Amino acid sequence: MTTTQHGVSFAHQFVDRVRRTPAAEAFRYRDGSGWQSLTWQDTRTRVWELAAGLVDLGVAVGERVGIASGTRIEWIVADLAVMCAGAATTTVYPTTAADEVGYIVGDSGCVVVIAEDAGQVAKLRESELPQLRAVVVIEPAADVTAPDGVDVLTLQELAARGRDLLARRPDAVDERVDALTPDHLATLVYTSGTTGRPKGVRLSHANWTYEGRAVAELDLLTPADLQYLWLPLSHVLGKMLIGIQLEIGFATAVDGDLSRIVENLGQVKPTFMGGAPRIFEKVRATVTLRTQGHGGIQARIFDWAFRVGLAASRTRQRRAPVDRWTAARLTVADALVFRKIRAAMGGRIRFFVSGSAPLSREVAEWFDAAGLTVLEGYGLTETSAACAVNLPQDTRIGTVGPPLPGTEFMIASDGEILVRGGGVMTGYHGLPEATDDVLDPDGWLHTGDIGELSDGYLRVTDRKKDMIKTSGGKYVSPQKIEGVFKAVFPYASHIVVHGESRRFASALITLDPDAMKGWADQHGLGALDMAELSRHPAVQELVQSGVDELNSRLERWETIKKFVVLARDLSVEAGELTPSMKVRRRTVENQYVQELDELYR
CATH class of the missing domain: 3.30.300.30 (ANL, C-terminal domain)
Structure with a gap:
């Protein structure tokens, strides 16, 4: 079966992962000052209870359930539950202003919203939301007040309702999963547009399962890998990384607190992590400024090591062998400087993945010099995140890599990048004219980005409108x-x-x-x-x-x-x-x- 014809839903993919590796670690999450683990079977139990709870609330197949929360284990479990109940998730960033939250929840027609805390619930009171029937709160509080006529319950209460339903109807969730097809709506992600109201991007189950299958074909990852995930799950890149996990079966450590990234990397010791360029820019700046602040011999050794590392990196980029003298100096630089940088990030990182915005060549080369590969990729909300990514065995700094298997690129006469493949959205929610503006009859998505193709690798140079x-x-x-x-x-x-x-x-x-x-x-x-x-x-x-x-x-x-x-x-x-x-x-x-x-x- 090709990557463009994977005939199951995202929910089926989850069920299949539990069946194949029930006792393997699925997720690791912070609980107080320590970390707790869930196996795939543990995860299935939680998902089934919440999915049954949604069924008991009257959520019908195809209806939308919003999730307004930061990145945490409950987000992942709730999202899987929504899809296993046959519904579709509408993602809401926790930082979104109240008026825009009201617009997204209203435009998508959410009948239930799963909110992180009282602050997220309060935003819902500022808009007329006649379709909203219930709010589920992850962090219970005495001061939670939902809009008039809307029921409020905790996540634990929703799970309890689910357990009661499953006791009466053990197949309640299985029936919903069995009824799903690849073409069913799985997710509505509203583009955080730089102008005007956000548009709801309709992503089907087939879009997500395509992403998992396509990345699996690249042999980037194995079941033995461990992901560290901090990215916003309201964004397609974070959600896509969960889809890849379901396909391949590695474990993921989850914590959305940005202030703890470096601390958590040292504790969790992951083998890979996805991030936005700003994270990599800040790591580089922090390490550089801290060392320069010490001055003296330490700063001089640091600068020397990176001169050596950059020389080796640029030689590798030219596909030329590193000469013996540079290789010998690189060994010393690694012992004095680079090994310590890698150790601070857990010591096991095989590569980082950078997406959502362009990564500068200087930053990518700095990490490469230190022995930390950054695989820059490319994608949009409208392509379910990745449609291209660099490969560890052939990373070309300054490009976003070749297309994923099953995806095609074409450069229009004005330099615009066009994309066609299994990740491309089905359209904008309720906006047929806007859909027609970007999605042509042959299936090509007009990205609005300017770029060029060379030897199969894509280089993105700018946004057309910028x-x-x-x-x-x-x-x-x-x-x-x-x-x-x-x-x-x-x-x-x-x-x-x-x-x-x-x-x-x-x-x-x-x-x-x-x-x-x-x-x-x-x-x-x-x-x-x-x-x-x-x-x-x-x-x-x-x-x-x-x-x-x-x-x-x-x-x-x-x-x-x-x-x-x-x-x-x-x-x-x-x-x-x-x-x-x-x-x-x-x-x-x-x-x-x-x-x-x-x-x-």
């Missing part, structure tokens, strides 16, 4: 410039390149509070807050040095002539970032239009 044309007629790629800047300037958090119809390119820059704290303490400015630091002449000089380094790597017309250091970082809460941490470029430019105009006077 390309800047200066008043002099020169085209500027913001993503390229922004990626380079964050790679060369470890104190940066975000940069937004501006210049459409302007004489030159400029930028709005925000600083990383964690990185700046160490710098400020070292320079006697530790008493200043971020707003005060952003205006300080020494900080302006520091940022100028980063911009100068950036400009040295760009074509003349791409260089940043002027910039503004903003008083605070961009945030989801202020509407400047999407829940998946992408910059809402137009929102930021409109918000700071006066500052930008001043740069061109």
Whole structure:
């Protein structure tokens, strides 16, 4: 059977995984200060109870159940339960504002919402949601108040209802699973659009099972692997990684607390982890700044080791053998520096996977130099996450790899990337015209990204709508410039390149509070807050040095002539970032239009 014709549902895939390896570890999760494990059979018991509870609540086949929660074991179990009950999950980021939560829950027609806590439930009270019948709370609290006429119960109470139903009707959930087909709706994921209302992307069971089968064919992973998962499960990349797990059978350690990533890596000792570029940028910046802060011989050894490591990495990228002298120095560099970096991440990482946004070459090379491979991939919500990924045996830095088995790419005459394959969505929920705008009759999805194919490997250069044309007629790629800047300037958090119809390119820059704290303490400015630091002449000089380094790597017309250091970082809460941490470029430019105009006077 080919990857494009896998004839089962996601629920069948879960059932099959439990049947094949019932006693194997499925998930590991934090319980207080320690970790608890679930076998596949344990997971099945929890899933069946919750699925039966949903059936008992009257959730019908095809109806939508929302999950508004951070990444945790309950999210995974609830999502599996929704699908085993024959319903479809609508994902809601926990950081989503109340008005947008109301829009997503209402537009998708959710009849039940599984909410993490009282704060998530409170958002539901701000909208008219006539179809909503019940709210299930993961973390019970005395002050939970649902909208009028909506029942409230805890996750434990839902499971108890399920156990009661299964005692009366043991086949209640099996009947729902047996009725599912690959074409049934499995998930509605609302694009955290950078403009306008989000659109609900309809992903079928076949989309998810395709992803698992396609990645399995690449032989990247085995049942012996251990994944560390912190990614938002409301995002397709996190959800896809669970689908791959069901197909292959490895275990996953789950904790959505970003502040504990490094600590957890040391404890869990995973063999792989998926992440967004910002995580890898922060790791690189933190390690580099910490070592430079020590100064002296330690900093010099660190810099020497990475010069050696980068030389070896670039030699490997040219498909040339590393000479004996470089190999000998690399052995010393590894013993003095690189081995310690890998040990801090658990010591067993075979590779990282980077997705959701472009990863700069400088960051990828830094990790490769340290013996930590980052496999950059490419995908959209509309493609169920991955449609391309680099391979460990042939990683080509600067590309997002070849297409997954069963996926095709085509480059349109204007450079736009078109995708066709088993992961492509069935359409936008309730928006046939918007669907027709991006999905043509031959099944090609128009991605809105610009790129090129070389020897079967895809390179993504920018978003079509983000390309800047200066008043002099020169085209500027913001993503390229922004990626380079964050790679060369470890104190940066975000940069937004501006210049459409302007004489030159400029930028709005925000600083990383964690990185700046160490710098400020070292320079006697530790008493200043971020707003005060952003205006300080020494900080302006520091940022100028980063911009100068950036400009040295760009074509003349791409260089940043002027910039503004903003008083605070961009945030989801202020509407400047999407829940998946992408910059809402137009929102930021409109918000700071006066500052930008001043740069061109």
